[in-house]
Amino acid sequence: xxxxxxxxxxxxxxxxxxxxxxxxxxxxxxxxxxxxxxxxxxxxxxxxxxxxxxxxxxxxxxxxxxxxxxxxxxxxxxxxxxxxxxxxxxxxxxxxxxxxxxxxxxxxxxxxxxxxxxxxxxxxxxxxxxxxxxxxxxxxxxxxxxxxxxxxxxxxxxxxxxxxxxxxxxxxxxxxxxxxxxxxxxxxxxxxxxxxxxxxxxxxxxxxxxxxxxxxxxxxxxxxxxxxxxxxxxxxxxxxxxxxxxxxxxxxxxxxxxxxxxxxxxxxxxxxxxxxxxxxxxxxxxxxxxxxxxxxxxxxxxxxxxxxxxxxxxxxxxxxxxxxxxxxxxxxxxxxxxxxxxxxxxxxxxx
Amino acid sequence: xxxxxxxxxxxxxxxxxxxxxxxxxxxxxxxxxxxxxxxxxxxxxxxxxxxxxxxxxxxxxxxxxxxxxxxxxxxxxxxxxxxxxxxxxxxxxxxxxxxxxxxxxxxxxxxxxxxxxxxxxxxxxxxxxxxxxxxxxxxxxxxxxxxxxxxxxxxxxxxxxxxxxxxxxxxxxxxxxxx
Numbered sequence: 001x002x003x004x005x006x007x008x009x010x011x012x013x014x015x016x017x018x019x020x021x022x023x024x025x026x027x028x029x030x031x032x033x034x035x036x037x038x039x040x041x042x043x044x045x046x047x048x049x050x051x052x053x054x055x056x057x058x059x060x061x062x063x064x065x066x067x068x069x070x071x072x073x074x075x076x077x078x079x080x081x082x083x084x085x086x087x088x089x090x091x092x093x094x095x096x097x098x099x100x101x102x103x104x105x106x107x108x109x110x111x112x113x114x115x116x117x118x119x120x121x122x123x124x125x126x127x128x129x130x131x132x133x134x135x136x137x138x139x140x141x142x143x144x145x146x147x148x149x150x151x152x153x154x155x156x157x158x159x160x161x162x163x164x165x166x167x168x169x170x171x172x173x174x175x176x177x178x179x180x181x182x183x184x185x186x187x188x189x190x191x192x193x194x195x196x197x198x199x200x201x202x203x204x205x206x207x208x209x210x211x212x213x214x215x216x217x218x219x220x221x222x223x224x225x226x227x228x229x230x231x232x233x234x235x236x237x238x239x240x241x242x243x244x245x246x247x248x249x250x251x252x253x254x255x256x257x258x259x260x261x262x263x264x265x266x267x268x269x270x271x272x273x274x275x276x277x278x279x280x281x282x283x284x285x286x287x288x289x290x291x292x293x294x295x296x297x298x299x300x301x302x303x304x305x306x307x308x309x310x311x312x313x314x315x316x317x318x319x320x321x322x323x324x325x326x327x328x329x330x331x332x333x334x335x336x337x338x339x340x341x342x343x344x345x346x347x348x349x350x351x
Numbered sequence: 352x353x354x355x356x357x358x359x360x361x362x363x364x365x366x367x368x369x370x371x372x373x374x375x376x377x378x379x380x381x382x383x384x385x386x387x388x389x390x391x392x393x394x395x396x397x398x399x400x401x402x403x404x405x406x407x408x409x410x411x412x413x414x415x416x417x418x419x420x421x422x423x424x425x426x427x428x429x430x431x432x433x434x435x436x437x438x439x440x441x442x443x444x445x446x447x448x449x450x451x452x453x454x455x456x457x458x459x460x461x462x463x464x465x466x467x468x469x470x471x472x473x474x475x476x477x478x479x480x481x482x483x484x485x486x487x488x489x490x491x492x493x494x495x496x497x498x499x500x501x502x503x504x505x506x507x508x509x510x511x512x513x514x515x516x517x518x519x520x521x522x523x524x525x526x527x528x529x530x
Binding site for chain 2: 004006031032115116171172175176177178179257260261262263264265267336338339340
Protein backbone atom coordinates (compact mmCIF):
# COMPACT_ATOMS: atom_id res chain seq x y z
CA UNK A 1 0.00 0.00 0.00
CA UNK A 2 1.24 3.46 -0.79
CA UNK A 3 1.82 5.94 1.96
CA UNK A 4 -0.99 8.09 3.32
CA UNK A 5 -0.36 11.72 4.22
CA UNK A 6 -2.58 13.80 6.51
CA UNK A 7 -3.25 17.05 4.64
CA UNK A 8 -5.43 20.12 4.66
CA UNK A 9 -7.63 20.60 1.60
CA UNK A 10 -5.75 23.75 0.67
CA UNK A 11 -2.39 21.98 0.86
CA UNK A 12 -3.78 19.00 -1.04
CA UNK A 13 -4.95 21.22 -3.92
CA UNK A 14 -1.47 22.75 -4.10
CA UNK A 15 0.48 19.50 -4.00
CA UNK A 16 -1.90 17.87 -6.50
CA UNK A 17 -1.40 20.84 -8.85
CA UNK A 18 2.39 20.45 -8.64
CA UNK A 19 2.12 16.68 -9.18
CA UNK A 20 -0.04 17.47 -12.24
CA UNK A 21 2.76 19.51 -13.78
CA UNK A 22 1.58 22.96 -12.71
CA UNK A 23 4.65 25.19 -12.31
CA UNK A 24 2.99 28.61 -12.07
CA UNK A 25 0.82 29.92 -9.26
CA UNK A 26 -0.46 33.49 -9.08
CA UNK A 27 -2.70 34.53 -6.20
CA UNK A 28 -3.57 37.01 -3.53
CA UNK A 29 -4.22 36.00 0.11
CA UNK A 30 -7.74 35.70 1.48
CA UNK A 31 -9.22 33.52 4.24
CA UNK A 32 -9.99 30.60 4.05
CA UNK A 33 -7.62 29.65 1.20
CA UNK A 34 -4.37 31.43 2.06
CA UNK A 35 -2.64 28.10 2.79
CA UNK A 36 -2.58 27.54 -1.00
CA UNK A 37 -0.40 30.61 -1.55
CA UNK A 38 1.64 29.73 1.54
CA UNK A 39 2.24 26.17 0.35
CA UNK A 40 3.05 27.28 -3.21
CA UNK A 41 5.53 29.89 -2.01
CA UNK A 42 7.44 27.10 -0.30
CA UNK A 43 7.06 24.31 -2.88
CA UNK A 44 7.30 26.09 -6.24
CA UNK A 45 10.99 27.07 -5.86
CA UNK A 46 11.76 23.40 -5.02
CA UNK A 47 10.39 22.26 -8.41
CA UNK A 48 11.79 25.18 -10.43
CA UNK A 49 8.32 26.70 -10.55
CA UNK A 50 7.12 30.21 -9.91
CA UNK A 51 4.79 31.50 -7.19
CA UNK A 52 3.90 35.17 -7.23
CA UNK A 53 1.81 36.98 -4.67
CA UNK A 54 0.21 39.44 -7.08
CA UNK A 55 -0.80 42.97 -6.12
CA UNK A 56 -4.47 42.00 -6.49
CA UNK A 57 -6.78 39.22 -7.65
CA UNK A 58 -7.20 41.04 -10.97
CA UNK A 59 -3.44 41.09 -11.51
CA UNK A 60 -3.23 37.41 -10.58
CA UNK A 61 -5.85 36.25 -13.09
CA UNK A 62 -4.18 38.25 -15.86
CA UNK A 63 -0.83 36.66 -15.00
CA UNK A 64 -2.68 33.36 -15.42
CA UNK A 65 -3.79 34.52 -18.87
CA UNK A 66 -0.20 35.27 -19.81
CA UNK A 67 1.27 32.00 -18.55
CA UNK A 68 -1.53 29.99 -20.14
CA UNK A 69 -0.98 31.77 -23.49
CA UNK A 70 2.56 30.44 -23.42
CA UNK A 71 1.26 26.92 -22.88
CA UNK A 72 1.99 26.56 -19.15
CA UNK A 73 -0.12 24.69 -16.63
CA UNK A 74 -1.17 27.45 -14.26
CA UNK A 75 -3.22 27.79 -11.10
CA UNK A 76 -4.87 30.65 -9.26
CA UNK A 77 -7.01 30.51 -6.14
CA UNK A 78 -9.13 32.76 -4.03
CA UNK A 79 -12.26 32.86 -1.92
CA UNK A 80 -15.64 34.32 -2.85
CA UNK A 81 -15.06 38.13 -2.90
CA UNK A 82 -11.67 37.58 -4.53
CA UNK A 83 -13.16 35.29 -7.16
CA UNK A 84 -15.64 38.02 -8.13
CA UNK A 85 -12.65 40.24 -8.89
CA UNK A 86 -11.29 37.58 -11.21
CA UNK A 87 -14.51 37.48 -13.23
CA UNK A 88 -13.35 39.76 -16.03
CA UNK A 89 -10.08 37.87 -16.52
CA UNK A 90 -11.88 34.53 -16.52
CA UNK A 91 -14.15 35.74 -19.33
CA UNK A 92 -11.05 36.80 -21.29
CA UNK A 93 -9.53 33.36 -20.72
CA UNK A 94 -12.69 31.71 -22.07
CA UNK A 95 -12.80 34.16 -24.98
CA UNK A 96 -9.19 33.26 -25.81
CA UNK A 97 -9.77 29.48 -25.38
CA UNK A 98 -7.07 29.28 -22.73
CA UNK A 99 -6.77 26.46 -20.19
CA UNK A 100 -6.21 27.13 -16.48
CA UNK A 101 -7.43 25.96 -13.10
CA UNK A 102 -9.18 28.35 -10.73
CA UNK A 103 -9.93 27.40 -7.13
CA UNK A 104 -12.74 29.00 -5.15
CA UNK A 105 -12.65 28.08 -1.44
CA UNK A 106 -16.03 29.62 -0.76
CA UNK A 107 -16.97 31.74 2.25
CA UNK A 108 -20.22 33.47 3.18
CA UNK A 109 -21.47 36.38 1.05
CA UNK A 110 -22.57 38.66 -0.51
CA UNK A 111 -20.08 41.49 -0.17
CA UNK A 112 -17.16 40.81 2.12
CA UNK A 113 -19.60 38.47 3.84
CA UNK A 114 -17.91 36.26 6.40
CA UNK A 115 -15.05 33.80 6.52
CA UNK A 116 -16.88 30.60 7.42
CA UNK A 117 -17.77 27.86 4.88
CA UNK A 118 -20.47 28.52 2.27
CA UNK A 119 -21.63 27.31 -1.13
CA UNK A 120 -23.31 30.53 -2.11
CA UNK A 121 -21.22 31.03 -5.26
CA UNK A 122 -23.00 28.16 -7.03
CA UNK A 123 -24.86 30.48 -9.40
CA UNK A 124 -21.71 32.48 -10.11
CA UNK A 125 -19.59 29.40 -10.80
CA UNK A 126 -22.11 27.50 -12.92
CA UNK A 127 -23.96 30.31 -14.71
CA UNK A 128 -22.29 33.67 -14.62
CA UNK A 129 -18.58 33.61 -13.81
CA UNK A 130 -17.98 36.20 -16.52
CA UNK A 131 -19.71 38.20 -19.21
CA UNK A 132 -20.55 36.79 -22.60
CA UNK A 133 -21.77 33.41 -23.84
CA UNK A 134 -19.59 31.22 -21.69
CA UNK A 135 -19.33 28.24 -19.43
CA UNK A 136 -16.72 26.82 -17.12
CA UNK A 137 -16.20 23.24 -16.10
CA UNK A 138 -16.96 23.25 -12.36
CA UNK A 139 -15.85 20.38 -10.13
CA UNK A 140 -17.13 19.97 -6.55
CA UNK A 141 -15.02 17.61 -4.41
CA UNK A 142 -16.32 16.37 -1.04
CA UNK A 143 -13.19 14.85 0.51
CA UNK A 144 -9.49 15.67 0.56
CA UNK A 145 -8.72 12.55 -1.49
CA UNK A 146 -11.26 13.71 -4.08
CA UNK A 147 -9.72 17.19 -4.01
CA UNK A 148 -6.42 15.80 -5.28
CA UNK A 149 -8.09 13.58 -7.86
CA UNK A 150 -10.25 16.41 -9.18
CA UNK A 151 -7.35 18.87 -9.18
CA UNK A 152 -5.44 16.49 -11.42
CA UNK A 153 -8.55 16.00 -13.59
CA UNK A 154 -9.09 19.77 -13.73
CA UNK A 155 -5.69 20.34 -15.34
CA UNK A 156 -6.33 17.55 -17.84
CA UNK A 157 -9.81 18.78 -18.76
CA UNK A 158 -8.55 22.36 -19.06
CA UNK A 159 -5.87 21.29 -21.56
CA UNK A 160 -8.08 18.82 -23.44
CA UNK A 161 -10.86 21.34 -24.01
CA UNK A 162 -8.83 24.56 -23.81
CA UNK A 163 -11.06 26.01 -21.13
CA UNK A 164 -10.75 27.32 -17.58
CA UNK A 165 -11.83 24.74 -15.00
CA UNK A 166 -12.97 25.71 -11.51
CA UNK A 167 -12.58 23.66 -8.34
CA UNK A 168 -15.49 24.78 -6.19
CA UNK A 169 -14.59 24.02 -2.58
CA UNK A 170 -15.53 25.75 0.67
CA UNK A 171 -13.89 26.87 3.90
CA UNK A 172 -14.43 23.53 5.63
CA UNK A 173 -12.84 21.48 2.84
CA UNK A 174 -9.99 23.99 2.58
CA UNK A 175 -9.20 23.80 6.30
CA UNK A 176 -10.02 20.18 6.97
CA UNK A 177 -7.39 17.43 7.11
CA UNK A 178 -7.86 13.88 5.89
CA UNK A 179 -5.42 11.17 4.79
CA UNK A 180 -4.61 11.30 1.07
CA UNK A 181 -2.86 8.94 -1.31
CA UNK A 182 -1.17 10.67 -4.25
CA UNK A 183 -0.42 7.35 -5.97
CA UNK A 184 -4.07 7.14 -6.98
CA UNK A 185 -3.80 10.01 -9.48
CA UNK A 186 -4.48 8.94 -13.06
CA UNK A 187 -3.43 11.61 -15.55
CA UNK A 188 -4.90 11.54 -19.06
CA UNK A 189 -3.09 11.73 -22.38
CA UNK A 190 -2.84 15.41 -23.39
CA UNK A 191 -2.17 16.58 -26.97
CA UNK A 192 0.71 18.97 -27.61
CA UNK A 193 -0.14 22.67 -27.30
CA UNK A 194 0.54 23.69 -30.90
CA UNK A 195 -1.55 26.83 -30.37
CA UNK A 196 0.68 28.31 -27.63
CA UNK A 197 2.38 31.67 -28.25
CA UNK A 198 5.95 30.60 -27.61
CA UNK A 199 7.84 32.18 -30.53
CA UNK A 200 7.65 30.90 -34.12
CA UNK A 201 11.27 31.61 -35.18
CA UNK A 202 9.97 32.27 -38.75
CA UNK A 203 9.29 28.54 -39.10
CA UNK A 204 5.50 28.74 -38.90
CA UNK A 205 2.67 31.28 -38.87
CA UNK A 206 2.51 33.19 -35.57
CA UNK A 207 -0.01 31.93 -32.99
CA UNK A 208 -2.29 34.74 -31.89
CA UNK A 209 -4.11 34.65 -28.55
CA UNK A 210 -7.00 37.10 -28.61
CA UNK A 211 -10.57 37.59 -27.42
CA UNK A 212 -11.49 40.66 -29.50
CA UNK A 213 -13.54 40.07 -32.66
CA UNK A 214 -14.94 43.24 -34.21
CA UNK A 215 -16.73 41.42 -37.02
CA UNK A 216 -20.00 40.04 -35.52
CA UNK A 217 -20.15 37.05 -37.89
CA UNK A 218 -16.65 35.97 -36.87
CA UNK A 219 -17.56 36.20 -33.20
CA UNK A 220 -20.83 34.32 -33.70
CA UNK A 221 -19.03 31.52 -35.54
CA UNK A 222 -16.44 31.28 -32.80
CA UNK A 223 -19.03 31.20 -30.00
CA UNK A 224 -21.06 28.53 -31.83
CA UNK A 225 -17.89 26.48 -32.26
CA UNK A 226 -17.15 26.85 -28.55
CA UNK A 227 -20.67 25.70 -27.66
CA UNK A 228 -20.10 22.53 -29.71
CA UNK A 229 -17.17 21.93 -27.36
CA UNK A 230 -19.51 22.40 -24.39
CA UNK A 231 -21.82 19.77 -25.93
CA UNK A 232 -18.94 17.29 -26.05
CA UNK A 233 -18.03 18.11 -22.44
CA UNK A 234 -21.67 17.57 -21.51
CA UNK A 235 -21.66 14.23 -23.29
CA UNK A 236 -18.37 12.90 -21.93
CA UNK A 237 -17.37 14.53 -18.67
CA UNK A 238 -20.39 14.40 -16.34
CA UNK A 239 -19.56 12.81 -12.98
CA UNK A 240 -21.87 11.96 -10.11
CA UNK A 241 -22.31 9.52 -7.26
CA UNK A 242 -25.58 7.86 -6.26
CA UNK A 243 -26.94 5.36 -3.79
CA UNK A 244 -30.28 3.60 -3.22
CA UNK A 245 -32.18 5.60 -5.84
CA UNK A 246 -34.61 3.16 -7.45
CA UNK A 247 -37.91 2.87 -5.60
CA UNK A 248 -36.90 5.37 -2.89
CA UNK A 249 -39.43 7.70 -1.27
CA UNK A 250 -37.09 10.66 -1.48
CA UNK A 251 -33.67 11.44 -2.91
CA UNK A 252 -31.35 13.93 -1.21
CA UNK A 253 -29.34 15.94 -3.73
CA UNK A 254 -26.21 17.56 -2.35
CA UNK A 255 -22.60 18.33 -3.30
CA UNK A 256 -19.32 19.30 -1.66
CA UNK A 257 -19.02 19.40 2.13
CA UNK A 258 -22.81 19.39 2.56
CA UNK A 259 -23.05 16.01 0.85
CA UNK A 260 -20.92 14.57 3.66
CA UNK A 261 -23.32 15.86 6.29
CA UNK A 262 -26.27 14.68 4.17
CA UNK A 263 -24.68 11.23 3.88
CA UNK A 264 -24.53 10.87 7.67
CA UNK A 265 -28.22 11.86 7.81
CA UNK A 266 -29.09 9.41 4.99
CA UNK A 267 -27.37 6.51 6.75
CA UNK A 268 -29.26 7.23 9.95
CA UNK A 269 -32.58 7.65 8.12
CA UNK A 270 -32.11 4.31 6.37
CA UNK A 271 -31.23 2.64 9.66
CA UNK A 272 -34.54 3.93 10.99
CA UNK A 273 -36.51 2.48 8.10
CA UNK A 274 -36.86 5.57 5.88
CA UNK A 275 -36.37 4.69 2.22
CA UNK A 276 -34.08 7.53 1.21
CA UNK A 277 -31.71 7.82 -1.75
CA UNK A 278 -28.59 9.95 -2.17
CA UNK A 279 -27.39 11.77 -5.27
CA UNK A 280 -24.21 13.86 -5.45
CA UNK A 281 -23.21 15.84 -8.53
CA UNK A 282 -19.40 15.81 -8.74
CA UNK A 283 -19.43 18.03 -11.84
CA UNK A 284 -21.73 20.98 -11.20
CA UNK A 285 -21.05 22.11 -14.75
CA UNK A 286 -21.68 20.02 -16.80
CA UNK A 287 -24.63 19.24 -14.49
CA UNK A 288 -25.77 15.60 -14.33
CA UNK A 289 -29.15 16.63 -15.76
CA UNK A 290 -29.69 13.53 -17.85
CA UNK A 291 -29.27 11.18 -14.90
CA UNK A 292 -31.49 13.30 -12.63
CA UNK A 293 -34.12 13.24 -15.39
CA UNK A 294 -34.07 9.44 -15.25
CA UNK A 295 -34.15 9.48 -11.46
CA UNK A 296 -37.34 11.58 -11.55
CA UNK A 297 -39.10 8.38 -12.69
CA UNK A 298 -37.48 6.27 -9.96
CA UNK A 299 -38.29 8.22 -6.80
CA UNK A 300 -41.18 10.18 -5.34
CA UNK A 301 -39.54 13.49 -4.48
CA UNK A 302 -36.29 15.39 -4.01
CA UNK A 303 -34.71 17.36 -1.20
CA UNK A 304 -31.83 19.64 -2.19
CA UNK A 305 -29.45 20.62 0.58
CA UNK A 306 -26.56 23.10 0.28
CA UNK A 307 -24.87 25.96 2.17
CA UNK A 308 -26.90 28.70 0.49
CA UNK A 309 -30.49 29.76 -0.07
CA UNK A 310 -31.23 27.03 -2.62
CA UNK A 311 -29.20 27.86 -5.70
CA UNK A 312 -29.05 24.30 -7.10
CA UNK A 313 -32.84 23.86 -6.78
CA UNK A 314 -33.40 25.44 -10.23
CA UNK A 315 -31.04 22.98 -11.89
CA UNK A 316 -32.71 19.99 -10.22
CA UNK A 317 -36.17 21.25 -11.24
CA UNK A 318 -35.04 21.76 -14.83
CA UNK A 319 -33.29 18.39 -14.98
CA UNK A 320 -36.33 16.56 -13.62
CA UNK A 321 -38.75 18.71 -15.67
CA UNK A 322 -40.60 19.31 -12.38
CA UNK A 323 -42.02 15.77 -12.55
CA UNK A 324 -41.63 15.38 -8.80
CA UNK A 325 -41.65 17.96 -5.97
CA UNK A 326 -38.25 19.50 -5.18
CA UNK A 327 -37.86 20.81 -1.62
CA UNK A 328 -34.91 22.57 -0.06
CA UNK A 329 -33.09 22.72 3.24
CA UNK A 330 -29.96 24.78 3.71
CA UNK A 331 -27.98 27.05 5.96
CA UNK A 332 -26.10 30.10 4.79
CA UNK A 333 -23.81 32.92 5.88
CA UNK A 334 -21.16 30.48 7.13
CA UNK A 335 -23.46 28.25 9.19
CA UNK A 336 -23.27 24.49 8.68
CA UNK A 337 -26.23 22.21 9.36
CA UNK A 338 -25.80 19.23 11.68
CA UNK A 339 -26.69 15.80 10.29
CA UNK A 340 -29.72 15.91 12.58
CA UNK A 341 -31.04 19.10 10.97
CA UNK A 342 -31.02 17.37 7.56
CA UNK A 343 -32.54 14.27 9.16
CA UNK A 344 -35.41 16.37 10.52
CA UNK A 345 -35.80 18.23 7.21
CA UNK A 346 -36.32 14.89 5.42
CA UNK A 347 -38.92 13.80 7.98
CA UNK A 348 -40.75 17.15 7.60
CA UNK A 349 -40.68 16.86 3.81
CA UNK A 350 -42.11 13.34 3.91
CA UNK A 351 -44.99 14.31 6.22
CA UNK B 352 -14.58 0.93 18.16
CA UNK B 353 -17.01 2.19 15.52
CA UNK B 354 -16.85 5.95 15.39
CA UNK B 355 -15.45 8.39 17.96
CA UNK B 356 -15.77 12.17 17.80
CA UNK B 357 -13.49 14.42 19.81
CA UNK B 358 -13.56 18.18 20.32
CA UNK B 359 -10.35 19.76 21.63
CA UNK B 360 -10.71 23.36 22.76
CA UNK B 361 -8.76 26.07 24.53
CA UNK B 362 -6.75 29.23 23.87
CA UNK B 363 -4.75 29.83 20.71
CA UNK B 364 -1.14 28.93 21.54
CA UNK B 365 -1.88 26.00 23.87
CA UNK B 366 -1.34 23.53 21.06
CA UNK B 367 -5.01 22.60 20.78
CA UNK B 368 -4.85 21.99 17.02
CA UNK B 369 -1.63 20.00 17.47
CA UNK B 370 -3.34 17.82 20.06
CA UNK B 371 -6.19 17.08 17.65
CA UNK B 372 -3.77 16.44 14.81
CA UNK B 373 -1.82 13.88 16.88
CA UNK B 374 -5.06 11.96 17.45
CA UNK B 375 -5.93 12.11 13.75
CA UNK B 376 -2.43 10.96 12.80
CA UNK B 377 -2.54 8.05 15.25
CA UNK B 378 -5.87 7.00 13.72
CA UNK B 379 -4.45 7.27 10.22
CA UNK B 380 -1.37 5.16 11.04
CA UNK B 381 -3.72 2.51 12.46
CA UNK B 382 -5.58 2.46 9.12
CA UNK B 383 -8.69 4.12 10.43
CA UNK B 384 -10.64 6.84 8.62
CA UNK B 385 -10.01 10.25 10.19
CA UNK B 386 -11.03 13.88 9.75
CA UNK B 387 -9.61 16.94 11.50
CA UNK B 388 -11.48 20.22 11.19
CA UNK B 389 -10.13 23.33 12.95
CA UNK B 390 -11.80 26.55 13.87
CA UNK B 391 -10.19 29.24 11.76
CA UNK B 392 -10.21 32.99 11.42
CA UNK B 393 -9.86 35.55 14.19
CA UNK B 394 -10.15 32.99 16.99
CA UNK B 395 -7.03 31.20 15.79
CA UNK B 396 -5.09 34.43 16.19
CA UNK B 397 -5.13 34.49 19.98
CA UNK B 398 -8.73 33.91 21.06
CA UNK B 399 -10.29 30.54 21.65
CA UNK B 400 -9.27 27.75 19.35
CA UNK B 401 -10.84 24.38 18.77
CA UNK B 402 -10.87 21.42 16.44
CA UNK B 403 -13.07 18.43 15.79
CA UNK B 404 -11.46 15.06 15.16
CA UNK B 405 -13.43 12.04 14.00
CA UNK B 406 -11.88 8.58 14.03
CA UNK B 407 -13.86 5.77 12.49
CA UNK B 408 -13.62 2.23 11.16
CA UNK B 409 -15.85 3.22 8.22
CA UNK B 410 -16.08 6.15 5.79
CA UNK B 411 -16.75 9.41 7.65
CA UNK B 412 -19.73 11.48 6.56
CA UNK B 413 -19.99 14.72 8.46
CA UNK B 414 -16.68 16.09 9.76
CA UNK B 415 -18.62 18.11 12.35
CA UNK B 416 -20.71 16.88 15.24
CA UNK B 417 -23.01 18.75 17.59
CA UNK B 418 -22.42 16.14 20.33
CA UNK B 419 -18.81 14.94 20.62
CA UNK B 420 -18.05 11.70 22.48
CA UNK B 421 -15.01 13.31 24.06
CA UNK B 422 -14.26 16.92 25.03
CA UNK B 423 -10.69 17.90 25.93
CA UNK B 424 -10.85 21.41 27.27
CA UNK B 425 -8.12 23.81 28.37
CA UNK B 426 -9.87 27.09 29.16
CA UNK B 427 -13.05 28.39 30.78
CA UNK B 428 -14.73 29.97 27.72
CA UNK B 429 -14.40 26.68 25.84
CA UNK B 430 -15.62 24.71 28.85
CA UNK B 431 -18.71 26.91 29.00
CA UNK B 432 -19.26 26.65 25.25
CA UNK B 433 -18.83 22.89 24.81
CA UNK B 434 -19.38 21.07 28.11
CA UNK B 435 -23.16 20.85 27.68
CA UNK B 436 -22.75 19.38 24.20
CA UNK B 437 -20.82 16.25 25.21
CA UNK B 438 -22.78 13.18 24.11
CA UNK B 439 -24.54 11.12 26.77
CA UNK B 440 -22.06 8.60 28.24
CA UNK B 441 -19.30 10.75 26.77
CA UNK B 442 -16.07 11.86 28.43
CA UNK B 443 -14.80 15.20 29.71
CA UNK B 444 -11.05 15.75 30.08
CA UNK B 445 -10.53 19.10 31.75
CA UNK B 446 -7.42 21.13 32.61
CA UNK B 447 -8.41 21.98 36.18
CA UNK B 448 -5.60 24.48 36.60
CA UNK B 449 -7.31 26.76 34.07
CA UNK B 450 -10.98 25.79 34.47
CA UNK B 451 -12.31 26.47 37.94
CA UNK B 452 -15.79 25.04 37.31
CA UNK B 453 -16.79 21.43 37.88
CA UNK B 454 -19.43 19.68 35.82
CA UNK B 455 -22.64 18.65 37.55
CA UNK B 456 -23.58 16.31 34.69
CA UNK B 457 -24.21 12.75 35.88
CA UNK B 458 -24.40 11.22 32.39
CA UNK B 459 -20.73 11.68 31.43
CA UNK B 460 -17.35 10.50 32.73
CA UNK B 461 -15.36 13.41 34.14
CA UNK B 462 -11.60 13.66 34.52
CA UNK B 463 -9.80 16.67 35.93
CA UNK B 464 -6.06 17.15 35.66
CA UNK B 465 -4.18 20.39 36.39
CA UNK B 466 -2.20 19.85 33.20
CA UNK B 467 -0.82 23.38 32.91
CA UNK B 468 0.53 23.48 36.49
CA UNK B 469 1.84 19.92 36.17
CA UNK B 470 3.61 20.98 32.96
CA UNK B 471 5.25 23.95 34.72
CA UNK B 472 6.25 21.80 37.71
CA UNK B 473 7.95 19.35 35.36
CA UNK B 474 9.75 22.10 33.48
CA UNK B 475 7.82 21.49 30.26
CA UNK B 476 5.48 24.52 30.17
CA UNK B 477 4.58 24.08 26.50
CA UNK B 478 3.57 20.46 26.83
CA UNK B 479 0.38 20.77 28.89
CA UNK B 480 -1.45 19.65 25.75
CA UNK B 481 0.53 16.41 25.56
CA UNK B 482 -0.10 15.80 29.28
CA UNK B 483 -3.81 16.19 28.43
CA UNK B 484 -3.40 13.60 25.68
CA UNK B 485 -1.84 11.23 28.21
CA UNK B 486 -4.82 11.68 30.49
CA UNK B 487 -7.19 11.15 27.56
CA UNK B 488 -5.75 7.77 26.64
CA UNK B 489 -5.67 6.73 30.29
CA UNK B 490 -9.35 7.65 30.65
CA UNK B 491 -10.61 6.15 27.38
CA UNK B 492 -9.42 3.30 25.23
CA UNK B 493 -9.15 5.15 21.91
CA UNK B 494 -5.39 4.54 21.71
CA UNK B 495 -2.73 2.79 23.76
CA UNK B 496 0.31 4.84 24.86
CA UNK B 497 2.43 2.79 22.43
CA UNK B 498 0.14 3.67 19.54
CA UNK B 499 0.33 7.38 20.30
CA UNK B 500 4.12 7.22 20.74
CA UNK B 501 4.42 5.41 17.39
CA UNK B 502 2.36 8.18 15.80
CA UNK B 503 4.55 10.89 17.35
CA UNK B 504 7.71 9.12 16.15
CA UNK B 505 6.39 8.86 12.61
CA UNK B 506 5.07 12.40 12.36
CA UNK B 507 7.68 14.49 14.18
CA UNK B 508 9.64 16.65 11.70
CA UNK B 509 13.36 15.84 11.53
CA UNK B 510 14.19 19.37 12.75
CA UNK B 511 12.37 18.64 16.04
CA UNK B 512 13.52 15.07 16.70
CA UNK B 513 15.24 16.19 19.90
CA UNK B 514 11.84 17.04 21.39
CA UNK B 515 10.48 13.52 21.03
CA UNK B 516 11.71 12.23 24.39
CA UNK B 517 10.25 15.20 26.22
CA UNK B 518 6.89 14.64 24.49
CA UNK B 519 6.91 10.97 25.45
CA UNK B 520 7.70 11.97 29.04
CA UNK B 521 4.78 14.42 29.04
CA UNK B 522 2.47 11.74 27.67
CA UNK B 523 3.62 9.42 30.45
CA UNK B 524 3.04 12.03 33.15
CA UNK B 525 -0.52 12.59 31.91
CA UNK B 526 -1.16 8.86 31.54
CA UNK B 527 -0.06 8.06 35.11
CA UNK B 528 -1.50 11.13 36.84
CA UNK B 529 -3.70 10.33 39.83
CA UNK B 530 -6.20 12.90 41.14
